[in-house]
Amino acid sequence: MAFLDEKKELKYVEQFRSAVKDLGRDDGTLRRFLRARDYDLNKAEEMLRKTVSNGCFLLLVASPI
Numbered sequence: 001m002a003f004l005d006e007k008k009e010l011k012y013v014e015q016f017r018s019a020v021k022d023l024g025r026d027d028g029t030l031r032r033f034l035r036a037r038d039y040d041l042n043k044a045e046e047m048l049r050k051t052v053s054n055g056c057f058l059l060l061v062a063s064p065i
Contacts, residue, residue, distance in 0.1 A: 003035070004039065009031065009034075009039075012034050012039050012041065013027055013030050013031060013034065015041055016030045016033075016034055016041055016044060016045065017030055019041060019045050020045055020048055020049070023048065023049070023052055025048070029048075030044075030048075033047055033048045033051075
């Protein structure tokens, strides 16, 4: 998995945000899902939607004790 420079990554985040705007997620979350799927927008969207629909998202946003 390769990391992109900030400008390139921001373009992916903007595109991804448009695709999943109904989910209302922050940029950090969008970046994590994009990186996990090597910036493949379709795969990242599928993964995020499955995570949210399965209720697993609560584990990702829970604050530390």
